[in-house]
Amino acid sequence: MTVAGVSAAAGAANAPAKSSVPNSKPAWTAHAKNLGHASSSGRVNLRVYLAPNGGIDALKAAVASVSDPKSSNYRKFMSAAQYHAAYDPTTSSLAAVKSWLTSNGLKVTGVETSRRYVSASGSVAAAEKAFGASIDRYTHNGQTVQANASALTVPASLGTSVLTVTGVDTTPHVVQHAATQQAPPPAGFRNGRPCSITYGQLAASNVPQFQGKTLPYAVCGYTGPLYRSAYEGNSSLDGSGVTVAITDAYAAPTIVGDSNKYAGRHGDGTYAPGQFSQVKPGSFSHQPLCGPSGWYGEETLDVEAVHAMAPGANIRFYGASSCLDDDLLAALTTVVDEDAAQLVTNSWGDVEQVETTDQIAAYEQVFLQGAVQGQSFMFSSGDNGDELANTGIRQTDYPTSDPYVTSVGGTSDAIGANGKFTFQTGWGTQKYALSTSGTSWSSLGFLYGAGGGHSSLFNEPPYQAGVVPGSNGAGRAVPDVGLDGDPTTGMLIGETQTFPDGVYYDEYRIGGTSLASPLFAGMTALLLQHAGGGMGLLNPTIYAQAGSSSFKDIHGAPKDAGNVRADNANGVDPSDGIVYSVRTFNQNSSLKLAKGWDDITGVGSPTPDWVTSVG
Numbered sequence: 001m002t003v004a005g006v007s008a009a010a011g012a013a014n015a016p017a018k019s020s021v022p023n024s025k026p027a028w029t030a031h032a033k034n035l036g037h038a039s040s041s042g043r044v045n046l047r048v049y050l051a052p053n054g055g056i057d058a059l060k061a062a063v064a065s066v067s068d069p070k071s072s073n074y075r076k077f078m079s080a081a082q083y084h085a086a087y088d089p090t091t092s093s094l095a096a097v098k099s100w101l102t103s104n105g106l107k108v109t110g111v112e113t114s115r116r117y118v119s120a121s122g123s124v125a126a127a128e129k130a131f132g133a134s135i136d137r138y139t140h141n142g143q144t145v146q147a148n149a150s151a152l153t154v155p156a157s158l159g160t161s162v163l164t165v166t167g168v169d170t171t172p173h174v175v176q177h178a179a180t181q182q183a184p185p186p187a188g189f190r191n192g193r194p195c196s197i198t199y200g201q202l203a204a205s206n207v208p209q210f211q212g213k214t215l216p217y218a219v220c221g222y223t224g225p226l227y228r229s230a231y232e233g234n235s236s237l238d239g240s241g242v243t244v245a246i247t248d249a250y251a252a253p254t255i256v257g258d259s260n261k262y263a264g265r266h267g268d269g270t271y272a273p274g275q276f277s278q279v280k281p282g283s284f285s286h287q288p289l290c291g292p293s294g295w296y297g298e299e300t301l302d303v304e305a306v307h308a309m310a311p312g313a314n315i316r317f318y319g320a321s322s323c324l325d326d327d328l329l330a331a332l333t334t335v336v337d338e339d340a341a342q343l344v345t346n347s348w349g350d351v352e353q354v355e356t357t358d359q360i361a362a363y364e365q366v367f368l369q370g371a372v373q374g375q376s377f378m379f380s381s382g383d384n385g386d387e388l389a390n391t392g393i394r395q396t397d398y399p400t401s402d403p404y405v406t407s408v409g410g411t412s413d414a415i416g417a418n419g420k421f422t423f424q425t426g427w428g429t430q431k432y433a434l435s436t437s438g439t440s441w442s443s444l445g446f447l448y449g450a451g452g453g454h455s456s457l458f459n460e461p462p463y464q465a466g467v468v469p470g471s472n473g474a475g476r477a478v479p480d481v482g483l484d485g486d487p488t489t490g491m492l493i494g495e496t497q498t499f500p501d502g503v504y505y506d507e508y509r510i511g512g513t514s515l516a517s518p519l520f521a522g523m524t525a526l527l528l529q530h531a532g533g534g535m536g537l538l539n540p541t542i543y544a545q546a547g548s549s550s551f552k553d554i555h556g557a558p559k560d561a562g563n564v565r566a567d568n569a570n571g572v573d574p575s576d577g578i579v580y581s582v583r584t585f586n587q588n589s590s591l592k593l594a595k596g597w598d599d600i601t602g603v604g605s606p607t608p609d610w611v612t613s614v615g
Contacts, residue, residue: 221492239310309522382451410485428588482601
């Protein structure tokens with residue numbers, strides 16, 4: 001019998017008043033297959049997140065006040081201790097929630113250090129009684145899970161105390177397993193040759209022309225001196241006194257040696273004692289879908305890109321125990337509670353239709369805390385354009401679409417031998433393969449490009465009004481800014497890898513908005529050095545400067561249609577031959593460059609004026 005049936009049978013005339021938990025019904029149930037009611041004796045492990053003291057709206061108002069350049073409270077931030085004193089849920093709220101849970105047959109299994117959430121477990125029947133919703137079994141995205149079939153409710157007296165509830169929906173982003181073994185270094189990869197040292201240095205004259213023109217070979221990979229010259233000009237700032245946090249899953253065991261070797265080889269300066277540090281969990285949970293070795297490369301890119309743009313900044317890496325939401329949330333929570341970093345760059349996310357609104361509320365509370373403490377969060381906008389080819393739905397990614405983070409999109413950057421931009425355009429790639437006869441190119445369609453569009457979860461934030469054209473309720477627009485993300489014009493990084501002849505350090509080119517976000521974080525470290533402290537939520541400042549000299553508006557056709565890329569067929573060396581392809585520029589799904597804000601590069605690419613625009 002469903003919960004609704006029980007209520008009807010009992011006659012609910014005298015039932016206590018209930019309050020719905022906002023956005024607590026999973027959106028995915030609308031297109032999932034319902035397998036019927038979950039076993040009443042089945043288990044539920046959940047978290048009840050408590051609203052900040054004073055309510056979530058009061059916290060959002062505080063963020064708006066300290067983030068608005070026109071406000072008298074602009075940049076008057078709190079310390080972490082002051083935040084906890086002002087906004088941690090009260091002991092009375094905690095006691096009331098615990099009492100309610102236990103009275104309904106659920107066991108309280110833990111309380112988060114700052115009372116952010118209460119962990120509880122119990123039977124499906126007890127959870128249904130507590131939350132007034134039937135819990136059913138479903139299949140979606142190839143998984144069988146259980147979830148509430150309607151919105152969760154809590155007693156009206158707790159309506160202002162409960163922010164969200166996670167765990168009733170058992171979709172794997174809330175499943176945790178423990179393991180301690182280290183993954184091996186990732187499989188080795190080397191760039192194919194030929195490639196250009198700087199943009200346009202080497203013409204691809206040994207392969208057919210493309211659209212009647214001989215294209216350049218792709219760059220071997222830009223390094224710090226070129227990026228600093230192109231983006232930061234002759235600035236004497238280097239990010240000294242600023243700490244940039246990086247969050248990723250896992251932690252590369254060779255990162256200290258790799259990043260020092262790379263920096264020493266490429267003119268970024270090796271790290272001073274204490275300049276690079278890591279915060280790691282007690283153990284790592286090697287989930288099957290996470291691919292720990294791949295995350296090692298992500299960390300390597302993030303660390304080396306930040307240092308390339310801000311050689312004087314401190315870097316503090318926070319490794320999550322897995323790529324699941326709860327573990328990444330734990331890492332982000334550590335970032336805000338330590339309050340050691342002013343900038344936080346994050347090169348991960350998923351499509352909005354996969355994330356659930358209960359998890360989003362938990363993430364956003366962390367972003368709000370960071371914002372009132374003067375911490376700026378940046379997220380890559382994604383690498384699949386409008387996501388239509390990837391998911392069948394045009395949508396943005398999350399957390400990059402959250403109004404309380406800065407979304408970093410992608411450009412294709414042509415940096416010449418003089419260290420200046422030959423051109424910049426939007427990152428969006430169509431791939432063309434060389435025919436077996438070696439005489440023509442054939443299209444393989446859209447390959448990848450910077451993510452963007454309008455969120456289906458969030459309304460347009462006030463800071464975008466009047467800058468994002470024709471939004472009119474279309475939702476939070478993504479991205480906010482754009483920097484180099486195209487793998488064809490990407491960064492050379494160095495990492496210990498597993499090659500056929502052994503495990504050792506080597507270098508390769510990489511791109512994606514996973515590159516763009518740490519590049520922007522490093523460049524913004526110079527801004528904070530100049531401004532003398534943190535900025536909190538950057539977006540009101542970014543949009544206030546849209547159209548100014550702080551940002552270059554990226555629009556129009558690029559000088560070249562694309563580049564020729566040469567790849568080793570075996571990924572390591574030319575012994576099995578070279579594979580040639582053309583990778584085009586500025587061809588990104590349904591997303592288009594435009595004058596002013598656009599859904600590939602946002603308000604544009606930061607210029608040297610960005611780093612001195614505040615303070």
